[in-house]
Amino acid sequence: xxxxxxxxxxxxxxxxxMARHLDWYNQEFGQRLTKQDLMGTKIYHRVPAEHxxxxxxxxxxxxxxxxxxxxxxxxxxIQQLSQRFDxxxxxxxxxxxxxxxxxxxxxxxxxxxxxxxxxxxxGNKGIVxxxxxxxxxxxxxxxxxxxxxxxxAPHNVNEAADVRVNNWLEVGAMFLDNSIx
Numbered sequence: 001x002x003x004x005x006x007x008x009x010x011x012x013x014x015x016x017x018m019a020r021h022l023d024w025y026n027q028e029f030g031q032r033l034t035k036q037d038l039m040g041t042k043i044y045h046r047v048p049a050e051h052x053x054x055x056x057x058x059x060x061x062x063x064x065x066x067x068x069x070x071x072x073x074x075x076x077x078i079q080q081l082s083q084r085f086d087x088x089x090x091x092x093x094x095x096x097x098x099x100x101x102x103x104x105x106x107x108x109x110x111x112x113x114x115x116x117x118x119x120x121x122x123g124n125k126g127i128v129x130x131x132x133x134x135x136x137x138x139x140x141x142x143x144x145x146x147x148x149x150x151x152x153a154p155h156n157v158n159e160a161a162d163v164r165v166n167n168w169l170e171v172g173a174m175f176l177d178n179s180i181x
Contacts, residue, residue, distance in 0.1 A: 094123035
């Protein structure tokens with residue numbers, strides 16, 4: 001029997017890029033913006049217009065991805081999933097092409113149990129051939145032929161979703177406890 005395939009987004013799904021955005025923004029502009037301030041919106045919409053371009057450019061700096069913290073339980077859950085499913089990391093790196101090397105190095109460091117051949121650097125995730133896509137941005141489900149699973153992040157808390165998980169323990173429960181195979 002063929003194993004099911006799960007594609008997983010990187011930013012705000014496996015690793016905490018929002019904390020890095022906030023740290024860099026608050027430090028550069030002397031602010032105290034928090035994740036709570038971003039509930040229901042993206043950081044770009046909460047900063048003054050004159051700061052927006054700078055904040056959007058942060059992921060273009062390769063240092064942005066160095067030592068990002070994985071989200072709680074992400075690594076151990078992905079490792080458990082990899083025992084029963086084919087796992088692919090699908091990151092929309094085309095939005096920030098200078099991030100390729102830094103993202104690759106982060107993935108190799110934190111997910112050594114996955115083959116780098118399973119890392120997909122793309123733009124449109126509709127090209128990904130998987131049964132499931134776990135992502136914090138539902139826009140990636142539009143052309144994806146499998147089942148989208150919305151991973152809760154501050155910016156999407158008010159968004160309706162057919163299937164939503166709030167954390168990696170819920171991902172584990174959905175795929176490991178419910179015998180999806």
